[in-house]
Amino acid sequence: MHEYSIAQYIATILSDVAQEHGSRVQAATVAVGPMSMIVPELLHEAWTAVTYGSPLQGSELHIEHVPVRATCQECGHQTESFTPFVKCEACGSLRLKLASGHELQVVEAELEDSEAVSDES
Numbered sequence: 001m002h003e004y005s006i007a008q009y010i011a012t013i014l015s016d017v018a019q020e021h022g023s024r025v026q027a028a029t030v031a032v033g034p035m036s037m038i039v040p041e042l043l044h045e046a047w048t049a050v051t052y053g054s055p056l057q058g059s060e061l062h063i064e065h066v067p068v069r070a071t072c073q074e075c076g077h078q079t080e081s082f083t084p085f086v087k088c089e090a091c092g093s094l095r096l097k098l099a100s101g102h103e104l105q106v107v108e109a110e111l112e113d114s115e116a117v118s119d120e121s
């Protein structure tokens, strides 16, 4: 199952973060793009299963949807989309160069007795 291996991947990252800070992860936010084809409900289910019995058990997983960005190769217009099926908003062309949308990134982890650790700064 796609979501299951993704949940394991996220758990690995968060375990490292928790260890590094000598703390426990309470909640985490992951950014997913439409090309990752993640079903949020399944990811939450997988998260519960993967973290069961581990220090991450009971931590909350927040899913943040980020759009795919694509540049039209016909007219150069930039289009953003939340679905994996993108066509140019300006000219309707399907010849688009995708700049992003495969994202699956842990963007934030909230640790116990500590301030949020963010990747974004």
Ligand SMILES: [Zn+2]
Binding pocket: 072, 073, 074, 075, 076, 077, 088, 089, 090, 091, 092, 093
């Ligand atoms: Zn175009």
